[in-house]
Amino acid sequence: MIGIPTLGRLVATGWLVLSAPSVTFGEPFLPQLDGQVLERLPVKATDPVARELKSLRASLLHDPQNVNVAVSLATKLIEQSRSEGDPRFLGQAQAVLVPWLNQGTPPSSAILLRAMIRQHAHEFDLALADLDAVLNLQPANAQAWLTRASIYQVQGQYEDARRACQPLLRLAGRHVALTCLGDIAGLTGQATISRQMLTASLERAGISTRERLWILIILAEMAARTGDAKAAEKHFLDAQSLGVKDHYLLSAYADFLLDQGRAQAVVTLLQHETRADGLLLRLTLAEQALHLPASNGHIAELTARFAASRERGTRVHVREEARFTLALLHDPQTALTLAQANWEIQKEPWDARLLLETALAAESHPAVMLVITWLHTNHVEDMRLQQLLAQFQEGKS
Amino acid sequence: MRLILAIAMLLLGVPAWAHKPSDSLLSLTVQHDRIEGRWDIALRDLDDAIGLDADGDGAITWGEIRSTHDNITAYAFSRLTITSGEMRCTAQAPRHMIDNHTDGAYAVLLFTMTCPTAIKALRADYRLLFDLDAQHKGLLRLTHGQDTTTAIFSQESPTHLFTLGEISMWRQAQQYTHEGVWHIWLGYDHVLFLLALLLPAVLRRTEGRWNPAPDFWSAFLEVLAIVTAFTIAHSITLGLATLGLIALPSRLVESAIAASVVFAGISNVYPGLAQRRQLVAFLFGLIHGFGFASVLSDLGLPRGSLVLSLVSFNVGVEAGQLAIVAMFLPLAYGLRKSWAYQRLVLVSGSLGIAALASTWLIERAFDLKLIPL
Numbered sequence: 146m147i148g149i150p151t152l153g154r155l156v157a158t159g160w161l162v163l164s165a166p167s168v169t170f171g172e173p174f175l176p177q178l179d180g181q182v183l184e185r186l187p188v189k190a191t192d193p194v195a196r197e198l199k200s201l202r203a204s205l206l207h208d209p210q211n212v213n214v215a216v217s218l219a220t221k222l223i224e225q226s227r228s229e230g231d232p233r234f235l236g237q238a239q240a241v242l243v244p245w246l247n248q249g250t251p252p253s254s255a256i257l258l259r260a261m262i263r264q265h266a267h268e269f270d271l272a273l274a275d276l277d278a279v280l281n282l283q284p285a286n287a288q289a290w291l292t293r294a295s296i297y298q299v300q301g302q303y304e305d306a307r308r309a310c311q312p313l314l315r316l317a318g319r320h321v322a323l324t325c326l327g328d329i330a331g332l333t334g335q336a337t338i339s340r341q342m343l344t345a346s347l348e349r350a351g352i353s354t355r356e357r358l359w360i361l362i363i364l365a366e367m368a369a370r371t372g373d374a375k376a377a378e379k380h381f382l383d384a385q386s387l388g389v390k391d392h393y394l395l396s397a398y399a400d401f402l403l404d405q406g407r408a409q410a411v412v413t414l415l416q417h418e419t420r421a422d423g424l425l426l427r428l429t430l431a432e433q434a435l436h437l438p439a440s441n442g443h444i445a446e447l448t449a450r451f452a453a454s455r456e457r458g459t460r461v462h463v464r465e466e467a468r469f470t471l472a473l474l475h476d477p478q479t480a481l482t483l484a485q486a487n488w489e490i491q492k493e494p495w496d497a498r499l500l501l502e503t504a505l506a507a508e509s510h511p512a513v514m515l516v517i518t519w520l521h522t523n524h525v526e527d528m529r530l531q532q533l534l535a536q537f538q539e540g541k542s
Numbered sequence: 543m544r545l546i547l548a549i550a551m552l553l554l555g556v557p558a559w560a561h562k563p564s565d566s567l568l569s570l571t572v573q574h575d576r577i578e579g580r581w582d583i584a585l586r587d588l589d590d591a592i593g594l595d596a597d598g599d600g601a602i603t604w605g606e607i608r609s610t611h612d613n614i615t616a617y618a619f620s621r622l623t624i625t626s627g628e629m630r631c632t633a634q635a636p637r638h639m640i641d642n643h644t645d646g647a648y649a650v651l652l653f654t655m656t657c658p659t660a661i662k663a664l665r666a667d668y669r670l671l672f673d674l675d676a677q678h679k680g681l682l683r684l685t686h687g688q689d690t691t692t693a694i695f696s697q698e699s700p701t702h703l704f705t706l707g708e709i710s711m712w713r714q715a716q717q718y719t720h721e722g723v724w725h726i727w728l729g730y731d732h733v734l735f736l737l738a739l740l741l742p743a744v745l746r747r748t749e750g751r752w753n754p755a756p757d758f759w760s761a762f763l764e765v766l767a768i769v770t771a772f773t774i775a776h777s778i779t780l781g782l783a784t785l786g787l788i789a790l791p792s793r794l795v796e797s798a799i800a801a802s803v804v805f806a807g808i809s810n811v812y813p814g815l816a817q818r819r820q821l822v823a824f825l826f827g828l829i830h831g832f833g834f835a836s837v838l839s840d841l842g843l844p845r846g847s848l849v850l851s852l853v854s855f856n857v858g859v860e861a862g863q864l865a866i867v868a869m870f871l872p873l874a875y876g877l878r879k880s881w882a883y884q885r886l887v888l889v890s891g892s893l894g895i896a897a898l899a900s901t902w903l904i905e906r907a908f909d910l911k912l913i914p915l
Contacts, residue, residue, distance in 0.1 A: 240672070
């Protein structure tokens with residue numbers, strides 16, 4: 146009786162293979178209808194922003210030597226990249242500046258913009274070199290000082306950051322300088338006084354919405370780090386009520402809520418924010434905590450996005466990828482490698498926390514010692530980090 | 543410079559990007575003097591470069607893309623130069639398709655490039671979009687035989703040079719043999735034809751009814767005769783067609799192959815139709831050879847080593863065929879005396895084969911799709 150199944154199998158295999166679905170991921174396709182919409186552009190030709198960009202481009206075409214027009218256009222494009230969360234505009238801004246940047250001595254306005262573009266590409270050392278060049282030519286350039294302070298802060302070089310904030314007392318509004326200094330003070334063991342100072346800044350008349358948002362986020366994160374969840378929540382809500390959509394605010398608030406175990410609130414906050422990688426990551430973490438089926442699809446989506454980003458050879462997403470690999474892929478060894486690579490680039494409290502979490506999960510004590518040394522040297526105040534370290538000490542003893 | 547901008551950009555610990563920066567993906571597969579290429583370029587980038595959104599409504603439709611295909615081709619290929627030796631390779635007009643990537647829809651350009659000589663060293667010069675987006679990158683995947691290399695084009699390094707290792711004759715022969723084996727295994731029509739012919743080989747027709755073959759040796763000789771006739775016949779036409787001495791339209795060939803399977807199936811139920819199955823195997827084997835030839839030409843034949851590829855492909859086909867026979871013969875021989883073999887396998891199996899092949903015949907002859915593929 147073996148002959149029949151054999152033949153049957155042959156025929157059956159034939160039918161199966163012949164009728165197998167031909168949909169394979171990554172296969173190109175031919176749309177069937179002319180009216181089918183394949184892509185939506187971030188800005189329509191009729192949007193005010195698009196018109197402004199277009200008119201600036203036209204002016205530049207008309208007067209290609211005019212560095213002021215080029216700088217205006219590049220500035221507009223950088224702003225656009227920030228509000229749209231789209232790095233393409235940064236590359237376009239850089240391309241606009243190329244003719245001046247290729248000159249022997251580029252104008253400082255062009256170098257300053259390149260520094261900001263490099264800052265966003267996490268090319269911190271190149272950005273700092275650009276800022277040095279700008280400040281050599283224009284020692285009173287407030288923006289260059291502020292940007293320098295922010296890069297040093299991200300790199301965990303708090304003394305340098307503080308020095309870069311100081312000239313702002315003369316060059317910019319007092320509250321700008323105080324926020325710059327207060328942020329650093331809050332990280333390095335002076336959170337209480339810093340919170341008082343920043344809260345006072347909020348009362349000042351004449352600070353812009355953007356500045357208020359900046360101060361509120363710093364206050365909220367500082368309160369969260371010192372374990373004052375109630376105050377943190379209030380600052381986050383105040384910041385949200387300003388009505389400015391800000392990716393940083395959303396992700397910082399989501400991180401706070403995740404730490405508070407309020408995953409459902411994160412889902413409500415971020416359910417429509419699947420485009421930005423950082424926000425999708427936090428949404429997926431919340432979905433995982435709630436055992437929602439949506440997390441599987443989002444994990445696959447994030448895997449594809451990180452792979453695409455890696456193929457490009459850039460390292461902007463290393464922190465998020467480390468967190469993703471640890472918390473969603475449950476691969477502590479790979480996550481540790483990523484967290485270490487990230488630590489080489491930036492040293493904010495979250496970077497330290499990720500390094501600690503991955504090091505604990507992967508049981509790598511040398512990596513833990515790195516963070517401990519850094520924390521003690523800088524007197525970094527962060528409740529979560531202290532908890533993690535206590536956990537480590539317990540494990541050791 | 544406004545300080546507001548500076549403040550907006552201070553908080554940068556979180557990459558807030560909703561998109562990745564602009565990339566295009568270029569895949570080149572080098573075969574002798576030919577390059578098969580696939581180039582995926584984001585629709586957004588093409589819109590920035592040459593304008594796709596004709597009606598300015600912010601939505602790019604397939605109709606808008608279709609009407610700019612020529613512009614897309616001209617724009618893309620004016621920014622990609624491939625040279626082999628000192629000579630430029632030329633691209634034929636590409637096929638345009640669409641694919642969705644993690645950051646949106648991309649135009650897909652499928653093209654073939656021809657170079658003046660066999661490609662030993664390949665130089666690729668890529669300038670797409672750099673004038674508009676200084677952070678644009680071209681991600682290249684270059685395949686040559688079993689070797690795959692990757693490279694990234696950027697404004698700082700727009701040119702890459704690749705030296706392609708020689709693919710050894712042995713390696714090439716291996717590849718074509720492998721293809722031959724898989725083709726016979728996955729080409730159900732050939733397998734079914736052969737099986738239909740072989741089913742009665744372990745039986746003898748005497749006085750209008752089937753009886754088991756008296757001994758293994760005689761069954762073996764019968765199978766050997768059929769397989770040999772089929773092999774000789776398809777080798778002849780495979781060779782003639784591959785060398786370009788005979789050409790038949792593929793629809794005719796494919797239909798005739800399906801018809802041969804129908805015939806082989808039916809002739810087992812009406813044995814009077816084909817008393818000499820070696821002859822049937824030979825005559826229809828000629829047709830099957832043309833089918834093999836079209837597969838071989840799809841694989842691409844290196845001009846320098848045509849005969850080697852032809853012979854190794856054929857060796858693969860025969861090896862695959864032998865494996866099938868080696869599985870079939872002991873099984874069929876063991877079961878030949880059973881009622882099930884003589885009735886169920888031989889009659890119902892043959893009719894099943896004939897029925898399946900009939901749908902192929904109708905599909906191929908009338909260019910229909912009955913079986914969803």
